[in-house]
Amino acid sequence: MRISGLSWLRRRKARWAAIATAGTVVAASAVLIPASMATAAPGCSVTYIKTWDNGSGFGAQIELTNTGDPITGWNLTFNFPGNQQVTDGWPVSFSQSGSTVTISSNADWNHQLNTGQTFTLGFNGTYSGQNVDPTTFALNGTVCGGGTEAPTLVVDPETVSVPEGGMATFTVRLSSAPSGTVTVTSTRTAGDTDITVAAGGTLTFTPQNYATPQTVTLTAAQDADTVNGTATITVSATGGIPSVTVTAIEADDDPSLSIVVNPTSLSVPEGGSATFGVRLSGPPSGTVTVTCTEGAGDPDITVSGGTLTFTSENYATFQNVTVNAAEDADTTNGTRTIECSAPGLVTVSVTVTEADNDPGQTQAIVVTPTSVTVPEGGTATFGVRLAAQPSGTVTVTCTAGDGDSDITVVAGTGTKTFTSANWNVDQEVTLAAAEDEDSTNGTRTITCASAGLPSVSVTATEADNDPAQAIIVSPTSVSVPEGSTAIFGVRLAAEPSGTVTVSCVEGEGDSDITIVSGGTLTFTPANYGTPQNVELAAAEDADQANGVRTIVCSASGLPSVEVTATEIDNDAAENEYITEFLIQYDKIKNPANGYFSPEGIPYHSVETLLVEAPDHGHETTSEAFSFWMWLEAMYGKVTGNWAPFNNAWNITEQYIIPSAAGQPGGMSSYNPNDPADYAPEFNQPSQYPSPLDSSVTVGQDPLANELQQTYGNRLMYAMHWLLDVDNVYGFGNGRGPNLTECGDNTERVTYINTYQRGPEESVWETVPHPSCDTQRFGSAQGFPPLFIQGSTGNQWRYTAAPDADARAVQAAYWALVWATEQGNQSQISASIAKAAKMGDYLRYAMYDKYFKNPGCTSPNCTPGTGKSSSNWLINWYFAWGGDNGGQWSWRIGSSHNHMGYQNPFAAWVLSEGPTALRPQSPTADDDWAQSLTRQLQFYAWLQSAEGAIAGGATNSWDGAYATPPAGTPTFFGLAYDVDPVYHDPPSNRWFGFQVWSMHRVAEYYHVTGDERARPILDKWVAWALSETTLGSGSNFSIPSDMEWSGAPAGNFNDPNAMPPANPNLHVTVTSYTNDIGVTAAYVRTLARYAAAVGDTELGQQAKDTAKGLLDRMLLLKDDKGISVCETRADYERFDDVWDSSTQKGLYIPPGFSGTMPNGDRIEPGATFLSIRSFYNTDQTPTCTGGPGSGMAAINAYMAGNGPAPEFRYHRFWAQADAAMALADYGLLFPNG
Secondary structure (H helix, E strand, O other): OOOOOOOOOOOOOOOHHHHOOHHHHOHHHOEEEOOOOOOOOOOEEEEEEEEEEOOOEEEEEEEEEEOOOOEEOOEEEEEOOOOOEEEEEEOOEEEEEOOEEEEEOOOHHHHEEOOOOEEEEEEEEEOOOOOOOOOOEEEOOEEOOOOEOOOOEEEEOOEEEEEOOOEEEEEEEEOOOOOOOEEEEEEEEEEOOOEEEEEOOEEEEOOOOOOOOEEEEEEEOOOOOOOOOEEEEEEEEOOOOOOEEEEEEEEOOOOOOOEEEEOOEEEEEOOOEEEEEEEEOOOOOOOEEEEEEEEEEOOOEEEEOOEEEEOOOOOOOOEEEEEEEOOOOOOOOOEEEEEEEOOOOOOEEEEEEEEOOOOOOOOOEEEEOOEEEEEOOOEEEEEEEEOOOOOOOEEEEEEEEEEOOOEEEOOOOOEEEEOOOOOOOOEEEEEEEOOOOOOOOOEEEEEEEEOOEEEEEEEEEEEOOOOOOOEEEEOOEEEEEOOOEEEEEEEEOOOOOOOEEEEEEEEEEOOOEEEEEOOEEEEOOOOOOOOEEEEEEEOOOOOOOOOEEEEEEEEOOEEEEEEEEEEEOOOOOOOHHHHHHHHHHHHHHOHHHOOEOOOOOEOOEOOOOOOOOOOOOOEEEHHHHHHHHHHHHHHHHHHOOOHHHHHHHHHHHHHOOOOOOOOHHHHOOOOOOOOOOEOOOOOOHHHOOEOOEOOOOOOOOOOHHHHHHHHOOOOOOOOOOEEEOOOOOOOOOOOEOOEOEOOEOOOOOEEEEOOOOOOOOOHHHOOOEEOEEOOOOEEOOEOHHHOEOOOOOOEEEEEEOHHHHHHHHHHHHHHHHHHHHHOOHHHHHHHHHHHHHHHHHHHHHHEOOOOEOOOOOOOOOOEOOOOOOEOOOOOOOEEEEEEOOOOOEEEEOOOEEEHHHOOHHHHHHHHHOOHHHOOOOOOHHHHHHHHHHHHHHHHHHHEOOOOOEOOEEEOOEOOOOEOOOOOOOEEOOEEEEOOOOOEOOEOOOEHHHHHHHHHHHHHHHHHHOOOOOHHHHHHHHHHHHHOOEEOOOOOEEEEEEEEEEOOOOOOEOOOOOOOOOOOOOEEEEEEEEOOHHHHHHHHHHHHHHHHHHOOOHHHHHHHHHHHHHHHHHHOOEOOOOEOOEEEOHHHHHHHOEOEOOOOEOEOOOOOOOEEOOOOOEEOOOOOOOOOOHHHHHOOOOOOOOOOOHHHHHHHHHHOOOOOOOEEEOOEHHHHHHHHHHHHHHHHHOOOO
8 A cells, every 4th residue: 555645735824714804895896887778789788896805816796787689699708907817607608818708608598698687697716916807898799888899819728739740739719709701820930840730720710600619730740859849820810800829839759868967966075086977868869078167166176077978889878077176275165066068958067065174163062863762771872073173182071961860871981082083973972771660751861061162962761661550461352162262361561569469250241151260360570471371161052153251350450351252153064264264363363473562553564674555564554454344344243243343443543543633723724615735746756845836726625514514523534544553763752741742642653654756756765754743853844845845844634545444334334234144233333333434534535636627637727616526436545634723724635546446345335335334424325326337437447358457547647737648548537547646666566456456346246236347357357367376285376466558448438338348458467476465355356256156167266266275375374374485676775875867766855954753864865774774673584584684684685695585474454364365265155
């Protein structure tokens, strides 16, 4: 799972506050146009009234009265005196070219204007400077008040991009009716001769067709240059009508030749020299001479060897340019720009900085970092050095000051001596934190001082390891075989001061389950941490029910805890796959195996050294939570115990659905008519931070008001996608009684985010940051300046991964069905209501990022009104946020739609499923019903000739509403995108998305029998089976990675039909895998398909393959679950430094400087590992090594001294899906 795109969006203050007083000036701003007295011809009067004006935006109402003969079909035109621009109008059509506004009837009910009839219309607009009212209006060319308006030429657009070797068009019309025929001619009058008028060069307009746009077609011939040529197209007309021009720009398709320098910034020691390299980006057609010369700056910095010659043979080889820095007497690190140029190529610059060697810098003590976390019972260090070279010996002494006396300076490390030789080398001061009995994270100030210098301080914080006292039971739910016994362990969380007696007794439930031994346990300071066992027994009985009983353990003065014991009945026919489900479930829930945090949160994986979408194993995702809900629903089905399912939802609400306090201000400042400021996305991280552009009009949010009316507030209800569960990054450091951030005063379990910078930003190129930024970490302005120009911290935002929320709804459906079968539905009613509410807010996943209408190919395309900006699919993300002070807030959707995120089953549940799961908002049912059909159509439109489903579609090409390449097929206006959202690695490559998505289609077909789904499934299953191999023993292989070619057959926009086949869209499987999680999801898909289609040849083959894969997976069991060794060749990227030539590595923009909470520097030259230095001490082993061998193997691999490392991972989602695959098969095929 990966979330991409800008969600750090700064909002303007709500502008409606300035509009509230607009009514007081309405009368003063009204303009009355006198009526024409002619009654035998068109005549009109107009009243123009401003309804509001806040200095940059305004609204107006126009009352048009027909004083002439009746009119059928009409156009009202006028010219703004200033730079006013209409942004939206109603209830007829508005268009604007330059200052001319044309308002046209557009429906049967408004075509007719009878004599004396008054028609009222309105619009909103923007302006700068003066907002002077228009004074002249014309109805069908007749000026209101007399006379005929002279027609003018109207072209749209005024600037056209013409692809080299392709065509583009613009349209021409007249602004008003001419007195006779007008001939319009379009010719190229200046500029690039490759651009020509291909069609529509001569057009004819009459009083009847003057308002109908006619098309002029331009072509751009293929050429050998790399220049985007420009031509002027002059559009002229007969009858004295002034000519206008259109600017045509060739979109060149030839690879651009450019000068490449490396590095782009250079440090030269005073009195010495340094070099940088120069090459060309591609082979030139002839000899190219590049000259590098000194530009502005320090004259002591000079160039030698600055003339370089490149040919088609040596263009890719760097040639060195030497830069010298002369000795001088100043103490300044001078800078100078070196400019490298060649005829016809863009000049590039290298910034050179002299590293001065003259003393004179102000002396000071420098400590790094300024805050240190010291583990209780352990040590930590900080560095001390001087800021400048001293003239003699300087002694710095670091001593412990006020605060926790358990934190001390280790003897022999607090006094440091510096000379003129070692003044700039960090010397380490070691701090220790003694073991204590409290559970407080104490702090102490460490002061470093030297005679004559200002002292500096380091804040040391103890990382306490003493938990608060409590009874700990493990596991919290236990399965007891009928006629046999089972145990759970009991211990104390902390050392007691004396003897503690814990008593465990039977509570309510099945009386066949009893305590056999261990009902009374004694703990002392010597044995408090050693689990003592309580043994349970389940008596033989005649029923076939899996009885449940609660076991309660308590001690004086401590909260009691409960264990849920479930009898595993042996009276029903045995089903080995259900038995294996329970074995796998118990492994996942066993605390000793490490799947859950102390708070009860599922980790992304048991192992910590894991980099994929989350960049650490002990982060977690909304994906993991959704799989947990589904696992507990399955457990409820098998055992009848629904307490774990309810607990999963409770933990979800507590930790990964932002609370009201976590959304400061309650989003009360949110304005659905102005959801967010526009910021374009870019392809490369090096193109960030992105500028905000408030001139782009965004669409309306149609859901906010309805949701507020339904639930009584503006808060959002959705899972944020990413948590740092163990506070590995440290963004929670310092929180406590005296520090609360976005409602959170706990150090652990912090909302974080990573991806922010376009489709080429891989996990290796991300900068983790807190969702609630209070500017404590990062730069002085926090982390937002990395992503949005001019943005600062003191803001919060969250991002939902809609497929996880939809999976939660899917899990809730099965929980409701199974609990109802057992008569237990009342036990889970509260959790089901939460799922229905989540489905209500999940509708934000249907909307374009900036609520633009489908088919948008320009930032200034038509913004959405009502629900016109809905794509009715499930997009990649939606996000929301605001100012920490509650002054402004925003919401966005996503323009990108991926096949792997679609969930037609959830759409059916929320539109036609059980009443308890229907969202409460009045239009939600209809929205999800429309989404259901659109998703099925999307699968068919993307299905390859072989059967696999291709990537997806976007409403924002290049993330900036650009025009897609000519010939790109569209789906209801959305352009086909082979790898939507991210490209490193390509988002269409992973087979996991195929099986996740097709499992939902299979469940939908099995439950509903909707025949629209059957052909999609038949074709996909046949393809997948053809790429699957069942070997001997535990050997098997399924698809891993895929490549794609071709495209869907054509544009599709029929709401009532299914798309045709795609004979030219193809998939190739490029590698195979035995990945446990993907295999489990594949098994579930095949099993559900087989159950749905029954006794058919393909259905039997699917069932046999599902069983064959399950049986082989069971041969791969280990103590923690089911696993295989994985080779991680991508771990070579741990230490990648950003390279401008490849655009790979961690990019930090010049000028940004900040720190992670542990002191890791965030600055140009940083790497994935350097801002995550905690990985250097990670203890995760390789498949065959001991603790710590994982990082050692990675370092050897990066150094070229070893193979790609191999790891054995236990991802939570994968292990949960493996358990559910076993249960699915056992429930669907109880006889095997």
